């Protein structure tokens with residue numbers, strides 16, 4: 001078949017460039033000790049930053065929720081799928097983040113698709129996006145007809161120039177709060193000041209800060225002292241530190257009302273199973289009471305940073321659970337990841353197009369479920385391989 005030729009050629013080219021991806025099959029729940037394709041591994045690969053994904057209280061809340069509310073929600077929120085647990089979860093999320101209201105989504109990808117294209121839909125609108133933003137934010141911008149300006153990573157002077165030169169009807173600044181492949185923070189206070197000055201919305205994707213940063217794990221906005229102001233829209237995911245799945249968008253009454261009426265990825269999709277919302281209500285309680293988990297995670301971060309100082313690869317400075325070790329070459333990053341694998345350590349190699357060409361890396365992901373001995377094992381292995 002002719003139509004298959006191009007697909008075969010492209011897949012072969014990916015393999016040639018060392019860019020072909022594969023999935024590993026886990027035969028145990030998400031945890032640092034994982035049975036992976038028949039081998040017991042020590043994993044530094046998940047986004048389960050607080051170690052909640054396999055927490056028995058969440059599993060119990062999910063099971064109880066299913067027995068009470070059934071398996072499915074049956075429809076989208078606006079048709080007949082907005083059930084009691086969804087509403088309770090929204091209220092708890094709003095109270096926890098300090099915003100007037102929150103809406104829940106079944107994934108962060110869908111949540112991001114809801115915000116930017118809805119606030120800046122037309123040719124006379126403009127989107128200002130950090131170059132390292134997550135793929136879902138980039139895709140969201142492409143669903144809009146607005147002008148899409150991408151500014152160099154965290155470059156506030158460049159962003160200021162773009163905003164000053166814009167006469168757009170609605171301006172939307174969009175940023176990851178914690179960059180998913182670098183682990184660094186956006187300068188959220190400066191971004192908020194620019195949004196104020198140029199009358200722009202500020203959309204913050206806190207997939208990696210929610211639960212981890214800020215008092216009680218409220219997230220990156222609280223960590224940076226940015227208020228729950230009506231021009232700020234917060235997106236948080238609930239499958240990473242929160243340990244379950246799904247996402248939310250929080251903001252003012254007006255913005256949430258507007259999204260509920262207009263956001264296509266909110267309207268035209270089935271509400272997540274109510275039991276998931278039940279588990280998430282419990283997860284929010286564990287996050288709020290999770291200071292010990294967060295302190296332990298911070299101690300592990302310091303231990304890793306001190307342990308890896310002086311190795312030939314550069315560890316990017318990050319205060320978050322994402323600790324990227326830059327290797328550079330795709331094959332070299334893969335080889336290092338494979339050598340760790342042989343030693344029973346699972347650390348993902350991240351290559352272009354997920355990261356810029358020439359910055360292939362190991363994305364070391366720490367979790368409060370790791371022990372100091374776990375981190376010491378990784379440090380020792382990397383030293384031996386250096």
Ligand SMILES: *Cc1c(COP(=O)(O)O)cnc(C)c1O
Pocket residue numbers: 106107108109110112134136176180205207208237238239246247
């Ligand atoms: C993971 C992630 C998302 C997507 O969230 P899902 O719930 O996994 O769909 C969005 N933004 C960022 C920055 C992420 O890391």
